Amino acid sequence: STQIQLVNRPTGWPEPKDFSTVTVEYGDLAAGQVRVANEFISVDPYMRGRMIDTRSYIPPFQLDETMTGGAVGRVVATTVDDLPVGTLVSHMLGWRDVTQADAGEFRALPEPPTGAASSIYLGVLGMTGLTAYVGLLTIASMQPGDTVFISGAAGAVGTAAAQIARLKGAHRVIGSAGSAEKVALLTDRYGYDAAFNYKDGPVRRQLRDAAPDGIDVYFDNVGGDHLEAALDSFNDGGRAALCGAIAQYNATSRTPGPSNMANIITRGLTLRGFTIGNHFDQAGEFNREMSGWFADGKIVHDETVVTGIDNAVDAFVGLMRGENTGKMVVRTS
Numbered sequence: 543s544t545q546i547q548l549v550n551r552p553t554g555w556p557e558p559k560d561f562s563t564v565t566v567e568y569g570d571l572a573a574g575q576v577r578v579a580n581e582f583i584s585v586d587p588y589m590r591g592r593m594i595d596t597r598s599y600i601p602p603f604q605l606d607e608t609m610t611g612g613a614v615g616r617v618v619a620t621t622v623d624d625l626p627v628g629t630l631v632s633h634m635l636g637w638r639d640v641t642q643a644d645a646g647e648f649r650a651l652p653e654p655p656t657g658a659a660s661s662i663y664l665g666v667l668g669m670t671g672l673t674a675y676v677g678l679l680t681i682a683s684m685q686p687g688d689t690v691f692i693s694g695a696a697g698a699v700g701t702a703a704a705q706i707a708r709l710k711g712a713h714r715v716i717g718s719a720g721s722a723e724k725v726a727l728l729t730d731r732y733g734y735d736a737a738f739n740y741k742d743g744p745v746r747r748q749l750r751d752a753a754p755d756g757i758d759v760y761f762d763n764v765g766g767d768h769l770e771a772a773l774d775s776f777n778d779g780g781r782a783a784l785c786g787a788i789a790q791y792n793a794t795s796r797t798p799g800p801s802n803m804a805n806i807i808t809r810g811l812t813l814r815g816f817t818i819g820n821h822f823d824q825a826g827e828f829n830r831e832m833s834g835w836f837a838d839g840k841i842v843h844d845e846t847v848v849t850g851i852d853n854a855v856d857a858f859v860g861l862m863r864g865e866n867t868g869k870m871v872v873r874t875s
């Protein structure tokens with residue numbers, strides 16, 4: 543098995559020297575174990591936080607051990623009846639092309655819908671879609687008629703959140719992303735009513751222009767200047783789901799907070815953070831609703847696919863640099 547290990551804790555942007563590629567030989571299967579050939583592994587922004595040794599909601603990666611993360615694959619050898627050879631499974635032992643572990647580590651999946659690859663279970667039909675759904679509907683309590691602003695709008699969570707907002711009756715959905723190509727896709731393909739490139743000028747001004755009547759909900763994937771702009775544009779009673787703060791994941795010093803926090807008081811705003819691992823109780827409801835929308839052709843799902851486990855680190859750094867549209871995944875072969 544080819545596996546990627548963390549060998550150095552990065553400061554600032556991760557570099558190739560922080561990782562090493564190793565070959566691991568698995569022994570024969572022990573009773574209760576299965577072997578899985580991964581089809582796709584997920585690279586996600588939260589993994590940057592696991593590369594440093596700090597207190598967080600999920601323990602740091604250990605140095606000189608294979609990293610972990612979401613993956614989907616097929617059982618190629620088994621000792622258990624309920625995971626026969628050929629079963630499609632999802633699991634958290636990613637960053638490797640083949641994995642072998644106790645059956646309890648793996649969850650059997652249905653075959654992907656017609657036309658979709660198994661990577662859909664890392665994207666809109668998996669944790670990514672659930673994050674968008676819970677963040678928008680539970681954390682930010684989006685209501686029909688709300689004007690919604692989404693940062694990181696062309697990414698995996700952002701594209702899902704915009705489409706859910708539409709399907710749930712948002713009045714207007716506004717997005718920000720980091721290139722002209724992405725901004726065009728936001729309105730042409732992902733259902734946004736208005737969009738801007740945050741690199742073109744101050745977010746505060748661009749958001750005000752895109753939402754002259756203010757916003758009711760902010761889905762924050764970015765933090766920093768985006769959160770500050772949202773605080774300025776909020777209508778009374780506005781609600782933010784604080785999902786991510788990618789603008790600061792590679793920062794080497796503390797980043798200043800918004801200067802306009804007093805708006806939370808004067809406008810009666812609610813800002814609520816969440817990590818999706820605490821909301822798996824909504825997975826059943828999400829799966830029913832999202833798979834229905836998907837089957838009805840109401841959801842566009844795009845991904846950026848990097849091929850080869852050897853390119854997984856490049857895929858991860860590329861994700862942080864915005865090289866993806868939709869979900870970034872690594873095809874292992």
Ligand code: NDP
Nearest residue numbers: 587697698699719720763785786787788789816817818864
């Ligand atoms: P994305 O697919 O959105 O990829 C990350 C994107 O972030 C890039 O494509 C890039 O797009 C954008 N980006 C990078 N740097 C900056 C910057 N300085 N300012 C603005 N945008 C930037 O990743 P995900 O959809 O997987 O994750 C989106 C967010 O959601 C992340 O913050 C992540 O940590 C968070 N998250 C939180 C979860 C939770 O449980 N709370 C679960 C899953 C994700 P561009 O070209 O537009 O810059």
